Amino acid sequence: MQRVDFSETNGYIRRTTRRKEHVQRSSRRKFLKRTALGTLVLTAAKALPAPLLTDVFPEDVPQDLLYFSRHEYRLIRALASRMVGEAASGTREIDVALRADRYLSAADPEAQDQFHTLLTVFNSPLFAFLFDFRFSSFLDMSSTDQDSYIEDWMASGLEFRRTGFQALKRTCLSMYYTDARSFAEIGYHGMFLPTERP
Amino acid sequence: MIIEGRDITTLLHETADVCIIGSGCGGAACARTLAQAGRKVIVLEEGGSYGAADFDGTEETAYQRLYQQRGAQATSDLAVTVLQGRCVGGSSTINWGTTLRTPEFVLDAWARAFGVRGMSMKEMEPYFERIERYLNVQAEPEDRHSPNNRILLDGCRALGHRVRANGRNVRGCVQAGACGLGCPFDAKLSANITYIPDAVAHGAMVYADCRAETIAVHGPRKRVTGNVLDRQTRRPRLEFTIDAPVIIVAASAIQSPVLLLKSGLANASGQVGKNLTFHLTTAVMGIFDRVIYGAGGIPQSVMCDEFMNRNGEAGGFWIESVPIYPALAALALPGFGPHHREAMRGFKNIGASIVLVKESDSSGSVAVNDNGRAVISYTSGPLDRLTLRQALKEAARIHFAAGAREVKTLHTRAAEIGSPDDIDRVLDAARWGPNDLALYSAHPLGTCRMGEDPLRSVVDSHCQSHDVRGLFVIDGSVTPTCLGVNPQLTILAVAEKSAEWVAENFRKLSS
Numbered sequence: 266m267q268r269v270d271f272s273e274t275n276g277y278i279r280r281t282t283r284r285k286e287h288v289q290r291s292s293r294r295k296f297l298k299r300t301a302l303g304t305l306v307l308t309a310a311k312a313l314p315a316p317l318l319t320d321v322f323p324e325d326v327p328q329d330l331l332y333f334s335r336h337e338y339r340l341i342r343a344l345a346s347r348m349v350g351e352a353a354s355g356t357r358e359i360d361v362a363l364r365a366d367r368y369l370s371a372a373d374p375e376a377q378d379q380f381h382t383l384l385t386v387f388n389s390p391l392f393a394f395l396f397d398f399r400f401s402s403f404l405d406m407s408s409t410d411q412d413s414y415i416e417d418w419m420a421s422g423l424e425f426r427r428t429g430f431q432a433l434k435r436t437c438l439s440m441y442y443t444d445a446r447s448f449a450e451i452g453y454h455g456m457f458l459p460t461e462r463p
Numbered sequence: 464m465i466i467e468g469r470d471i472t473t474l475l476h477e478t479a480d481v482c483i484i485g486s487g488c489g490g491a492a493c494a495r496t497l498a499q500a501g502r503k504v505i506v507l508e509e510g511g512s513y514g515a516a517d518f519d520g521t522e523e524t525a526y527q528r529l530y531q532q533r534g535a536q537a538t539s540d541l542a543v544t545v546l547q548g549r550c551v552g553g554s555s556t557i558n559w560g561t562t563l564r565t566p567e568f569v570l571d572a573w574a575r576a577f578g579v580r581g582m583s584m585k586e587m588e589p590y591f592e593r594i595e596r597y598l599n600v601q602a603e604p605e606d607r608h609s610p611n612n613r614i615l616l617d618g619c620r621a622l623g624h625r626v627r628a629n630g631r632n633v634r635g636c637v638q639a640g641a642c643g644l645g646c647p648f649d650a651k652l653s654a655n656i657t658y659i660p661d662a663v664a665h666g667a668m669v670y671a672d673c674r675a676e677t678i679a680v681h682g683p684r685k686r687v688t689g690n691v692l693d694r695q696t697r698r699p700r701l702e703f704t705i706d707a708p709v710i711i712v713a714a715s716a717i718q719s720p721v722l723l724l725k726s727g728l729a730n731a732s733g734q735v736g737k738n739l740t741f742h743l744t745t746a747v748m749g750i751f752d753r754v755i756y757g758a759g760g761i762p763q764s765v766m767c768d769e770f771m772n773r774n775g776e777a778g779g780f781w782i783e784s785v786p787i788y789p790a791l792a793a794l795a796l797p798g799f800g801p802h803h804r805e806a807m808r809g810f811k812n813i814g815a816s817i818v819l820v821k822e823s824d825s826s827g828s829v830a831v832n833d834n835g836r837a838v839i840s841y842t843s844g845p846l847d848r849l850t851l852r853q854a855l856k857e858a859a860r861i862h863f864a865a866g867a868r869e870v871k872t873l874h875t876r877a878a879e880i881g882s883p884d885d886i887d888r889v890l891d892a893a894r895w896g897p898n899d900l901a902l903y904s905a906h907p908l909g910t911c912r913m914g915e916d917p918l919r920s921v922v923d924s925h926c927q928s929h930d931v932r933g934l935f936v937i938d939g940s941v942t943p944t945c946l947g948v949n950p951q952l953t954i955l956a957v958a959e960k961s962a963e964w965v966a967e968n969f970r971k972l973s974s
Binding site for chain 1: 520521522523526532533534535540541542609610638639640641647695696697754756758759760789790792793794798799800801802803804805807808810811832834836875876896897898899
């Protein structure tokens with residue numbers, strides 16, 4: 266197929282060349298079901314024995330989780346602390362993982378399945394090794410390594426990892442910054458301009 | 464009368480002259496016109512019915528109650544967040560009030576490229592004027608622009624760009640800044656407080672929390688089947704059926720094609736769900752030494768259309784202001800962790816403008832997955848990606864001209880620009896692939912496009928299906944090309960015009 270190509274000159278766009286089309290279409294479904302890499306990742310994630318993907322259940326996990334497993338809850342809690350950043354003061358009480366649990370419990374079944382799979386892949390030591398030559402799961406990494414690992418996902422050349430990063434970032438940050446207890450730190454006081462607040 | 468899902472306790476079976484699926488701009492305008500014409504109208508709305516008392520000006524409440532997928536709707540690769548209303552009034556309940564006429568060159572292109580009849584500027588102007596009067600559309604005076612809008616206004620003026628106050632559909636606006644979260648003061652004249660109450664006053668019945676699942680056609684008779692939803696869990700609770708000779712699908716450019724595809728209707732052309740356009744949108748965030756507080760004041764009162772047709776037929780872009788709410792800002796700011804948190808601490812000093820691309824070579828579609836839900840796909844074209852880069856450069860210059868000390872884009876890996884001299888260098892080095900830059904759309908359009916050629920379009924110039932008499936699609940789906948302006952007024956005008964035709968031809972349509 267032929268495609269028109271464009272370039273920018275002096276702030277204006279010019280048609281410059283024609284070359285074979287190389288359309289990059291992708292999606293979570295394609296990642297999961299169609300690409301060779303995605304198929305491999307998904308198959309391997311499901312085939313691995315659970316102990317390789319999980320660790321022992323901690324004690325400080327709510328008993329009434331609606332969507333996350335206890336292990337996933339712990340993963341999101343650890344991830345959220347890296348995503349949001351360490352609290353300066355007074356905001357530690359926002360349980361992002363529990364809020365995410367409630368939020369995702371009402372999501373579409375398909376979105377729920379995909380998020381479970383994402384968490385499995387994200388925390389798997391096998392995939393951490395395959396993607397980044399790391400030798401432990403996210404939960405077992407030091408804080409510095411966790412940050413570095415998240416950054417690897419964020420800036421990855423593999424589109425599905427960037428997509429995964431977006432899903433995790435959106436989940437953590439939206440759960441945190443829709444909680445009114447986060448507002449004071451950023452100086453958000455609700456509606457109206459400060460000078461016109463009734 | 465508006466009936467909420469929780470008040471429906473038995474299987475529902477109703478008959479009507481016209482069943483309208485969706486209560487946003489398209490559905491609401493049709494409901495009003497047809498009810499005023501004496502037709503028995505039933506409106507089905509998947510979301511809930513809310514009023515000013517339900518709107519508390521918080522993102523948590525608003526996304527949960529008023530937005531499709533609670534604000535998380537996105538393309539299948541999460542590269543573009545697609546913001547839409549899911550409540551009585553549809554997106555008009557949660558938009559920022561900008562009300563603009565369809566540009567004449569766009570209407571001309573509809574006629575030229577798709578043979579659309581009866582929608583020249585001369586023919587549409589009476590509708591625009593009537594709707595503008597009804598919705599009290601006016602530009603804000605100079606002293607009511609918020610500090611965030613002043614960035615765009617002052618920056619453009621300093622650079623000599625064309626900039627103007629855009630029309631807004633408000634009356635008695637108190638400048639709270641909550642338009643996008645549902646107006647708690649009933650000042651924004653959205654469909655839920657204008658068209659819908661007028662339709663109800665003329666006898667229309669509105670069923671909230673009722674999701675249409677399929678349409679069946681048996682000659683002139685048609686039946687809509689669906690589920691009454693539990694408002695909290697969104698799970699089906701009861702079934703309903705509505706029989707009517709005329710069905711108007713007005714569920715948006717995402718949900719309307721889904722309904723038609725699930726029903727196996729109106730798709731002889733193969734165009735249902737194709738041709739999705741977004742007005743691909745991203746933003747620049749300027750960091751200012753002065754307080755901007757983008758969460759307050761009128762969210763969107765100024766626009767810059769200097770670059771609308773910068774690339775001629777190849778497209779262009781325009782720039783508007785955007786409200787800055789905490790979660791919206793958190794997702795837009797690049798990166799994560801301490802750096803991100805530090806940026807959030809500067810929340811009050813952030814100003815933001817969005818750039819909206821009038822696409823020319825991107826391709827998008829809506830399909831249906833195994834669960835009957837929408838799968839949105841979108842691939843930006845090379846020209847549109849360049850236009851996007853061009854747009855961000857211009858918006859960054861505007862922010863610097865308005866006094867920003869730093870400008871950030873929404874790139875996943877931070878693109879931070881310290882001075883106007885750095886704009887080209889930083890943005891030319893940035894990455895532009897999927898999920899390299901946060902992209903949004905509040906204007907999905909075009910998935911059941913209008914035209915006179917049944918092989919290239921889904922509906923005719925009256926928005927009636929080429930395949931099924933009495934089946935109409937009347938919402939943002941029908942626009943045959945990218946609009947280049949916020950679509951509210953276009954959808955309302957097309958809806959009023961088409962609904963008048965339905966009213967005039969009802970006897971023929973129902974026999």
